[in-house]
Amino acid sequence: MSRHRDTVQQSIEAGSRFATLYASENTVRTVLVAPHGATQIIVSPVVDGHARSVVDLVPAAAWDEREAADLYGICFDGHEPLRPLVNHDPDLESWTVPVQGRDAYQIAVGPIHAGVIESGHFRFHVVGDRILHLDARLFYKHRGLERAAEGHSPEGGIAFAQRACAGCAVSNSLAYAHAWENALGLAPTRELSCSRTILLELERLWNHLNDIAAICAGVGFAAGNNRFAGLTENARRLNEALTGHRFLFDTISVGGSTLTLTREQVAHAREQLEAIRDESRRAWRELLFNASFQDRLPDVGVVSADDARTLGAVGPAARASGLAEDARTTSHRLAYDDFQPVAPKRTAGDVQARLEQRAVELLQTFDLLESLLDAPVNPTSTVAGGLEADVGIGRVESPRGATVCVVEHTNRQIKRVHLRTGSYANWPVVAHAAAGNLLPDFPLINKSFELCYACADR
Amino acid sequence: MLTLLRDLRRLRQTAALPRPDRGRSLALRHVDAGSCNGCEHELTLANSPYYDLQRFGLGLVASPRHADVLLVTGPVTSRMREPLLAAYNAMPEPRRVAALGDCALGCNLLGTHDALVGAVDEVLPVALRISGCPPRPDEIAAALLALIDQKNQHAP
Numbered sequence: 001m002s003r004h005r006d007t008v009q010q011s012i013e014a015g016s017r018f019a020t021l022y023a024s025e026n027t028v029r030t031v032l033v034a035p036h037g038a039t040q041i042i043v044s045p046v047v048d049g050h051a052r053s054v055v056d057l058v059p060a061a062a063w064d065e066r067e068a069a070d071l072y073g074i075c076f077d078g079h080e081p082l083r084p085l086v087n088h089d090p091d092l093e094s095w096t097v098p099v100q101g102r103d104a105y106q107i108a109v110g111p112i113h114a115g116v117i118e119s120g121h122f123r124f125h126v127v128g129d130r131i132l133h134l135d136a137r138l139f140y141k142h143r144g145l146e147r148a149a150e151g152h153s154p155e156g157g158i159a160f161a162q163r164a165c166a167g168c169a170v171s172n173s174l175a176y177a178h179a180w181e182n183a184l185g186l187a188p189t190r191e192l193s194c195s196r197t198i199l200l201e202l203e204r205l206w207n208h209l210n211d212i213a214a215i216c217a218g219v220g221f222a223a224g225n226n227r228f229a230g231l232t233e234n235a236r237r238l239n240e241a242l243t244g245h246r247f248l249f250d251t252i253s254v255g256g257s258t259l260t261l262t263r264e265q266v267a268h269a270r271e272q273l274e275a276i277r278d279e280s281r282r283a284w285r286e287l288l289f290n291a292s293f294q295d296r297l298p299d300v301g302v303v304s305a306d307d308a309r310t311l312g313a314v315g316p317a318a319r320a321s322g323l324a325e326d327a328r329t330t331s332h333r334l335a336y337d338d339f340q341p342v343a344p345k346r347t348a349g350d351v352q353a354r355l356e357q358r359a360v361e362l363l364q365t366f367d368l369l370e371s372l373l374d375a376p377v378n379p380t381s382t383v384a385g386g387l388e389a390d391v392g393i394g395r396v397e398s399p400r401g402a403t404v405c406v407v408e409h410t411n412r413q414i415k416r417v418h419l420r421t422g423s424y425a426n427w428p429v430v431a432h433a434a435a436g437n438l439l440p441d442f443p444l445i446n447k448s449f450e451l452c453y454a455c456a457d458r
Numbered sequence: 459m460l461t462l463l464r465d466l467r468r469l470r471q472t473a474a475l476p477r478p479d480r481g482r483s484l485a486l487r488h489v490d491a492g493s494c495n496g497c498e499h500e501l502t503l504a505n506s507p508y509y510d511l512q513r514f515g516l517g518l519v520a521s522p523r524h525a526d527v528l529l530v531t532g533p534v535t536s537r538m539r540e541p542l543l544a545a546y547n548a549m550p551e552p553r554r555v556a557a558l559g560d561c562a563l564g565c566n567l568l569g570t571h572d573a574l575v576g577a578v579d580e581v582l583p584v585a586l587r588i589s590g591c592p593p594r595p596d597e598i599a600a601a602l603l604a605l606i607d608q609k610n611q612h613a614p
């Protein structure tokens with residue numbers, strides 16, 4: 001067994017979790033994160049285009065290895081079969097799992113879907129209405145953002161992280177900024193941490209409201225969908241009032257934040273947040289007492305805690321399965337003092353648990369914003385706070401889970417940047433959750449994760 | 459449920475847009491050709507109670523075969539070029555293509571030459587351009603309503 005595999009195995013046994021794996025300069029780099037948040041990069045060589053797979057030790061690395069195989073031409077020995085992921089092979093057998101049987105057949109959906117939905121292709125292997133297996137083929141929206149960012153300065157590269165995805169714009173650009181600040185030996189001041197934490201929670205606020213609306217849409221419950229869509233609109237209007245942009249674009253920079261709030265603006269924000277909190281509480285109560293809606297939720301799309309851990313689930317989806325995973329507990333660069341992850345009473349890992357997870361996290365977000373918005377916000381900058389290095393890692397809890405950004409540089413020019421978002425981590429979990437369920441429940445299962453295609457595809 | 463419906467009625471009464479005074483309709487089919495999902499999020503809210511495009515006869519339909527307008531977001535990626543053309547070719551005539559958002563218009567595109575084809579008008583004839591990164595729901599609504607007005611002017 002090669003040495004890097006030993007190291008990976010020992011760290012995993014000691015409680016570390018997989019963060020990301022990517023190809024760089026004739027090596028494959030596996031990033032693990034320890035329970036207290038420290039990150040570790042394990043380098044393994046690529047010899048004659050071959051590297052040893054770690055997928056048997058870390059099943060969560062499956063997509064990462066397939067991506068590195070497609071984009072960097074690396075063959076992972078021990079990863080069998082190594083199916084294409086980013087490359088779209090017209091030969092169906094090359095990328096789907098063979099499902100055989102007398103009555104088994106396939107249903108192809110996408111890349112263009114019936115509603116206003118991002119592009120991606122799903123191939124369901126079914127018997128009757130029962131899903132036996134789901135092969136998801138994403139990366140229709142692959143724009144080559146990581147490659148295109150190479151050679152850029154810290155400031156020039158942030159657009160590639162931010163515009164990977166509008167839904168996670170703050171999370172992605174903050175992970176990128178943290179990675180650079182880590183590499184350049186910079187630490188944020190307390191004021192900067194607070195300003196950035198407010199932005200991150202404002203992003204979580206509109207996303208969680210949007211996700212609750214989406215679950216209502218997933219069962220065709222139009223009144224619930226419209227009510228929460230209205231609340232999402234309120235949250236985006238608040239974003240615009242505070243930062244000039246409904247998706248908080250361009251608020252994060254390497255070493256800074258543009259969120260500056262006067263006493264009047266803070267008062268306005270608190271008033272708006274109070275109104276959104278009241279209205280969402282009332283609307284949530286209506287969802288709880290709507291029996292035909294609630295009947296659709298339990299025991300659908302179940303992900304057990306063991307499966308969530310093995311597959312590397314992150315974010316609300318992981319917490320709804322009973323994992324106390326939240327990057328905010330170890331975000332020392334942000335103002336999450338004594339943060340404890342929350343979970344609903346019932347963590348069954350089904351659609352109902354993932355929906356209730358959003359609701360309890362919303363309450364936490366309102367509380368966090370209320371405590372952070374108690375004085376004018378005036379971010380300063382970063383101060384020296386660590387050693388400089390040619391590689392930096394940033395890890396941020398996005399609305400969909402832990403997002404990791406790695407930056408490698410020479411003389412402050414990007415040599416390699418890699419972004420692994422919460423959505424990327426959770427897509428294989430969606431496919432797993434769908435198996436065994438009825439096909440008409442898939443929209444609901446999918447919406448209970450509400451993952452972005454854009455930041456997985458990049 | 460009654461509370462929800464009452465809330466929704468109140469929202470519609472305070473909606474940002476005026477009441478409809480137009481007699482025509484357009485069926486829209488959306489295709490995401492590689493966007494960051496911002497335009498999708500705003501288009502979704504253009505159908506929420508604050509804007510409610512359906513009041514103006516602007517409905518999003520499930521198939522390009524039912525559509526008058528193809529609403530395309532994002533820079534066209536090389537992997538979405540063929541599906542986009544297939545959707546356009548499936549539409550009945552007369553048909554129009556609307557490019558929604560700065561990426562679709564070819565502004566500040568980010569990505570590699572291999573992965574991107576470019577602006578929507580490199581692939582399809584664009585009749586309506588809606589700029590913004592992303593355009594707000596009211597801007598999307600205003601641009602589409604102008605297209606209806608244009609259609610009404612041409613009508614006999």
